[in-house]
Amino acid sequence: MFRGLFGRYRDRTLVGVALLLSTLLLTLDRSLQADLARGLGASLYAPVQAVARTTQDLLFLRRENRQLRRVVATLNLERQRLLQYRDEVAELRRVAGFAAERFPDLMPCEIVGRSTDHFQKTLQLACGVGDSLDANMPVAAYSGLVGRVRNVTRQRALVETLASPDMAVSVRDQRSAVVGILRWVRGNQFRLDRVDAVEDVLVGDPLVTSGLGGVYPRGIPVGVVTRVEVSLDGLFKQVEVRPHVDFAGLKDVFVVRRVVDWEEKILYPPEQARLLYQLQAHEGAALQEGGD
Amino acid sequence: MSILMPILVGYVALALQATLVPHLGIAGIRPDLPLVATAMIALGRGATAGTTAGFLIGLGQDLTNPAFLGLNALAKSLLGHGLGTLRERFDAGTAATHVAVLFVATILHDLLYLTIYMRLVLSEIMLALATRTLPTAVYTALVGMCAFALLAPMSGRRSSRFGRSRIASQ
Numbered sequence: 438m439f440r441g442l443f444g445r446y447r448d449r450t451l452v453g454v455a456l457l458l459s460t461l462l463l464t465l466d467r468s469l470q471a472d473l474a475r476g477l478g479a480s481l482y483a484p485v486q487a488v489a490r491t492t493q494d495l496l497f498l499r500r501e502n503r504q505l506r507r508v509v510a511t512l513n514l515e516r517q518r519l520l521q522y523r524d525e526v527a528e529l530r531r532v533a534g535f536a537a538e539r540f541p542d543l544m545p546c547e548i549v550g551r552s553t554d555h556f557q558k559t560l561q562l563a564c565g566v567g568d569s570l571d572a573n574m575p576v577a578a579y580s581g582l583v584g585r586v587r588n589v590t591r592q593r594a595l596v597e598t599l600a601s602p603d604m605a606v607s608v609r610d611q612r613s614a615v616v617g618i619l620r621w622v623r624g625n626q627f628r629l630d631r632v633d634a635v636e637d638v639l640v641g642d643p644l645v646t647s648g649l650g651g652v653y654p655r656g657i658p659v660g661v662v663t664r665v666e667v668s669l670d671g672l673f674k675q676v677e678v679r680p681h682v683d684f685a686g687l688k689d690v691f692v693v694r695r696v697v698d699w700e701e702k703i704l705y706p707p708e709q710a711r712l713l714y715q716l717q718a719h720e721g722a723a724l725q726e727g728g729d
Numbered sequence: 730m731s732i733l734m735p736i737l738v739g740y741v742a743l744a745l746q747a748t749l750v751p752h753l754g755i756a757g758i759r760p761d762l763p764l765v766a767t768a769m770i771a772l773g774r775g776a777t778a779g780t781t782a783g784f785l786i787g788l789g790q791d792l793t794n795p796a797f798l799g800l801n802a803l804a805k806s807l808l809g810h811g812l813g814t815l816r817e818r819f820d821a822g823t824a825a826t827h828v829a830v831l832f833v834a835t836i837l838h839d840l841l842y843l844t845i846y847m848r849l850v851l852s853e854i855m856l857a858l859a860t861r862t863l864p865t866a867v868y869t870a871l872v873g874m875c876a877f878a879l880l881a882p883m884s885g886r887r888s889s890r891f892g893r894s895r896i897a898s899q
Contacts, residue, residue, distance in 0.1 A: 448776040448810065455784040455806035462791070462799025463845075474795030481789055482747055489748035552794035553746040554801060555759055555865055556846060556857070559794050595795070602847075603796075623857055625757060685754055 471588050471595060478550065478561075479593070486549050513713070523699060540699040541654050543577075543691040544568055546594070558598040558684050560584075564692065565592040573652055575693040581658035581681035582606065582646060583690050594692070598684050599627070599659075608659050609647040613637040616647050619659060619678060627660060629676035634667050638676055654696050735770045735782055738880070742766035743789045758864040761835060763790050763801075765873040767809045768834055769880065776813030783809025797846060804841045808834055824874050831873040835866035 462470070527537060546568070550561030564570050566589050576583040576596050584598035597604060599621060606619045608629065615636045617629040632638055642662045648655025664677035697703045705713060742762040750759050763786045771779025787805030791798045812834060819826065839862040840854075847853045 448780065448814070451777055451780045452806060452810040455780055455810075456803060458784070459787075459799040459803030459806065462788075462802065463797065465798065467796070470795040470798040474792045474798055478792035478795075481743070481792060485744040485748060550747070550793055551751070553743065553750075553763070553790050554794065554842075555761065555861060556842070559796065561793070597796070601796070623853065624860060685751055685757060685759075 468588065475590060475593060475595070482550055490549075527699075538699050539654075539696040540704060541575075541577075541657075541693040542695050542697045542704070544570065544694050545689055545691050546570075547689055548687055549593075558584075558600040559587075560596040560598060560687065560690070562586075562594040562596060562690065562692070563592070564594055565590050567591055568692075569694055570594050570692055571694075575646075575653045575657065576690050577657050577693060578682050578687055578690050580683075581660065582653065583682055583684070583687065585652060586692060596690070599680060599682075600625070600684055605630075606653060606659065607647045607649040608644045609655075610638055610662070611643040611645050612639070613642065616649065617676065619644070622677075625679065625684075627678040627680060629662070629674075629678055632674040632676055634672055634674055636674065638662060638665055638674055640665055644678060654693060657693075735774065735778060738766050738769060739763070739782055739786045739789070743786065746790070747793065755868070756864075758861070758868055760869045760872040761838075761865060762869075762872070762876075763787070764805065764808070764835060764838055764869060765831060765876050767805050768812055768831055768873065769877065771809040771812035772816045772830070774813070775816065776810050779809030779811075779813030780806050781809070783807070800842060800845055803845075804838050807841065808838050811837075824878065827877045828870045828874050831870040832866045835869045836862055839865070 462473075465473070523538070530537060544564060546562040546564035548560050549563045552559045560576075560583070562570075562576075570586060570589050572586055572588055574586045576585055582599065584596050584601070584604065587595045587597045589595075599606065599619070601621060604621060607616060608619045609616050613636070615632060615638050617632045617638075619627055619629055622628050629638070629644070640662055644659045644662065646653040646655060646657040646659060658681050660678045660680040662676055663679045664675075666675045667673075668675050742765065746762045750762060753759060767779065767783045767786050770782040783805035784802050787802035788799070790801040790805075812830065836858070839858060843854045843857050843862075847857065
């Protein structure tokens with residue numbers, strides 16, 4: 438029988454075995470799938486990613502560093518103005534009896550792996566439990582929300598991006614304060630669910646996280662409304678959204694480990710605070726250099 | 730040597746898909762190099778090699794995305810088996826055939842993939858096929874044609890091991 442299976446019917450036996458193994462893998466528990474993928478994936482892709490990163494570093498790092506110095510210097514000027522407004526707002530909130538504004542504590546993480554097929558969007562970060570990362574922590578980029586950490590090991594974290602069928606984020610229209618649930622539709626297209634037909638949502642409205650639901654802190658930019666229509670039954674609005682983040686072009690992301698008081702000594706550890714003061718001292722020179 | 734070449738082709742395809750291909754996207758559409766590698770091996774070496782390569786390459790791709798671990802392995806092993814079986818029935822040695830085969834293969838692969846990924850929601854499957862798969866199939870077919878042309882001389886034959894049909898070799 439075995440001679441027949443692996444001789445004359447070898448091709449069919451093989452495809453049967455492949456289908457059986459694939460189905461078995463598909464039906465595995467999600468955490469087991471993640472463990473398996475992490476273990477095998479690290480061995481398979483680590484050498485390739487190391488070569489790619491080194492090449493990229495050599496080609497772009499110097500230019501990127503020069504541009505970043507300019508951006509940091511400009512942001513620092515903006516920050517000085519913001520701090521004045523922060524103190525005014527804090528005073529007003531105190532008088533009105535509102536809780537003090539809080540700020541996300543960001544952990545920068547390099548992306549060292551991403552899903553290679555053209556439908557799914559997961560990212561692997563070079564940060565893990567050792568960096569105080571935990572499951573369900575929100576992940577953002579410079580332009581806006583990326584997704585959330587799904588699971589973490591000692592040195593790696595797997596991020597599920599917003600472009601996933603299982604993701605749902607509570608967002609708020611920054612103009613009208615209408616709240617809805619953001620879900621991925623396809624490609625780079627999202628929709629806003631649970632928006633009544635009478636609610637005020639317009640094309641061009643910016644959306645930010647609402648802070649409801651407890652996973653994502655309030656105020657992280659998410660996307661912009663691109664189309665609004667009333668559904669056929671006339672009860673709800675069909676709202677299409679384009680995210681700020683280009684998931685394919687991401688290089689670095691920031692994991693929101695917690696929200697803290699908006700105080701400089703809490704936001705910046707001593708080493709970073711020293712760097713900030715150095716940059717402040719040289720901001721004029723950096724601006725001049727970047728503008729050349 | 731005969732085993733080394735498919736392993737090398739598969740690994741290089743996965744490596745390029747993870748590193749270079751994200752920079753080659755046009756409006757978010759990217760070629761599927763692991764699929765090209767599976768097709769090359771299946772057309773060059775038959776159903777057994779095609780199925781094995783499809784499963785291993787697909788699994789390699791799934792490792793970057795554990796949410797549906799096994800889905801690419803399933804789709805690509807079936808694709809490898811299908812192409813390996815079909816190679817006996819047509820001349821797979823011309824550029825036009827490579828383009829046609831890769832185009833159809835991408836569509837069939839994605840049809841199976843999306844059926845499971847979209848949990849049988851027909852409207853979503855059709856929409857993804859129209860908006861993602863069709864352009865991806867065109868891009869993959871064109872990139873695949875270049876890959877076939879590049880790798881043909883390496884086999885040292887006029888009709889490449891990656892594009893040789895049994896009819897053509899007779």
